[in-house]
Amino acid sequence: MAGYETILKIRRIEKICEQLGFMFSDSKYSGSAHYADTLALKPKDQESLPPYSRDAELFCGTIDQLEMWLLGVQWARDYDRMLFGVKHDKTRERKEQDERNRQLIKILTKGEKE
Secondary structure (H helix, E strand, O other): OHHHHHHHHHHHHHHHHHHHOEEEEOOOOOOOHHHOOOEEEEEOOOOOOOOOOOOOOOEEEOHHHHHHHHHHHHHHHHHHHHHHHHHHHHHHHHHHHHHHHHHHHHHHHHHHHO
Protein backbone atom coordinates (compact mmCIF):
# COMPACT_ATOMS: atom_id res chain seq x y z
CA MET A 1 0.00 0.00 0.00
CA ALA A 2 3.01 2.30 0.01
CA GLY A 3 2.26 3.30 -3.59
CA TYR A 4 -1.33 4.16 -2.70
CA GLU A 5 -0.15 6.38 0.16
CA THR A 6 2.11 8.24 -2.28
CA ILE A 7 -0.79 8.79 -4.68
CA LEU A 8 -2.92 10.17 -1.84
CA LYS A 9 -0.05 12.46 -0.77
CA ILE A 10 0.35 13.80 -4.32
CA ARG A 11 -3.41 14.43 -4.66
CA ARG A 12 -3.46 16.24 -1.31
CA ILE A 13 -0.49 18.38 -2.35
CA GLU A 14 -2.10 19.13 -5.75
CA LYS A 15 -5.24 20.38 -3.97
CA ILE A 16 -3.19 22.63 -1.69
CA CYS A 17 -1.23 23.97 -4.69
CA GLU A 18 -4.47 24.76 -6.51
CA GLN A 19 -5.83 26.66 -3.50
CA LEU A 20 -2.62 28.68 -3.15
CA GLY A 21 -2.38 29.51 -6.87
CA PHE A 22 0.45 27.18 -7.91
CA MET A 23 0.83 24.45 -10.51
CA PHE A 24 3.38 21.64 -10.86
CA SER A 25 5.97 21.83 -13.60
CA ASP A 26 9.21 20.15 -14.54
CA SER A 27 12.21 21.74 -12.97
CA LYS A 28 14.54 23.51 -15.37
CA TYR A 29 17.40 22.22 -13.23
CA SER A 30 16.56 18.52 -13.29
CA GLY A 31 18.98 17.56 -16.07
CA SER A 32 21.43 16.02 -13.64
CA ALA A 33 20.79 12.56 -12.20
CA HIS A 34 21.15 14.16 -8.75
CA TYR A 35 18.06 16.28 -9.40
CA ALA A 36 16.05 13.63 -11.25
CA ASP A 37 13.32 13.45 -8.60
CA THR A 38 12.70 17.18 -8.31
CA LEU A 39 9.67 19.16 -9.37
CA ALA A 40 8.94 22.85 -9.49
CA LEU A 41 6.02 25.13 -8.73
CA LYS A 42 4.92 28.06 -10.88
CA PRO A 43 1.96 30.44 -10.74
CA LYS A 44 -1.00 28.61 -12.29
CA ASP A 45 -2.33 31.50 -14.39
CA GLN A 46 -2.35 35.25 -14.96
CA GLU A 47 -4.73 35.76 -12.02
CA SER A 48 -2.52 33.90 -9.55
CA LEU A 49 0.39 35.53 -7.81
CA PRO A 50 0.62 38.59 -10.06
CA PRO A 51 3.93 39.99 -8.77
CA TYR A 52 5.79 36.96 -10.09
CA SER A 53 6.99 36.26 -13.58
CA ARG A 54 4.83 33.64 -15.28
CA ASP A 55 7.75 31.27 -15.87
CA ALA A 56 9.51 31.77 -12.53
CA GLU A 57 10.04 28.67 -10.44
CA LEU A 58 8.83 29.56 -6.97
CA PHE A 59 9.93 26.22 -5.53
CA CYS A 60 12.19 23.43 -6.71
CA GLY A 61 12.68 20.21 -4.74
CA THR A 62 11.37 16.78 -3.88
CA ILE A 63 7.77 15.95 -3.03
CA ASP A 64 8.63 15.74 0.70
CA GLN A 65 10.37 19.13 0.61
CA LEU A 66 7.38 20.55 -1.26
CA GLU A 67 4.99 19.29 1.39
CA MET A 68 6.96 21.07 4.12
CA TRP A 69 7.30 24.27 2.04
CA LEU A 70 3.55 24.39 1.42
CA LEU A 71 2.87 23.96 5.13
CA GLY A 72 5.06 27.02 5.71
CA VAL A 73 3.20 29.04 3.08
CA GLN A 74 -0.15 28.05 4.57
CA TRP A 75 1.04 28.89 8.07
CA ALA A 76 2.27 32.33 6.95
CA ARG A 77 -1.05 33.14 5.23
CA ASP A 78 -3.06 31.95 8.22
CA TYR A 79 -0.86 34.00 10.56
CA ASP A 80 -1.44 37.11 8.39
CA ARG A 81 -5.20 36.53 8.55
CA MET A 82 -5.04 36.10 12.31
CA LEU A 83 -3.09 39.34 12.77
CA PHE A 84 -4.91 41.51 10.26
CA GLY A 85 -8.33 39.89 10.02
CA VAL A 86 -10.63 39.95 7.01
CA LYS A 87 -9.46 43.43 6.02
CA HIS A 88 -6.05 41.98 5.21
CA ASP A 89 -7.47 39.59 2.59
CA LYS A 90 -9.21 42.50 0.89
CA THR A 91 -6.02 44.55 1.05
CA ARG A 92 -4.03 41.67 -0.45
CA GLU A 93 -6.59 41.25 -3.26
CA ARG A 94 -6.46 45.01 -3.99
CA LYS A 95 -2.65 45.02 -4.12
CA GLU A 96 -2.65 41.99 -6.43
CA GLN A 97 -5.17 43.69 -8.73
CA ASP A 98 -3.04 46.86 -8.71
CA GLU A 99 -0.04 44.80 -9.79
CA ARG A 100 -2.02 43.11 -12.59
CA ASN A 101 -3.13 46.57 -13.77
CA ARG A 102 0.44 47.85 -13.67
CA GLN A 103 1.67 44.91 -15.74
CA LEU A 104 -1.17 45.37 -18.24
CA ILE A 105 -0.37 49.08 -18.67
CA LYS A 106 3.31 48.19 -19.15
CA ILE A 107 2.38 45.70 -21.91
CA LEU A 108 0.01 48.14 -23.61
CA THR A 109 2.47 51.06 -23.57
CA LYS A 110 5.23 48.77 -24.87
CA GLY A 111 2.95 47.84 -27.80
CA GLU A 112 2.27 51.52 -28.60
CA LYS A 113 5.98 52.31 -28.85
CA GLU A 114 6.55 49.61 -31.46
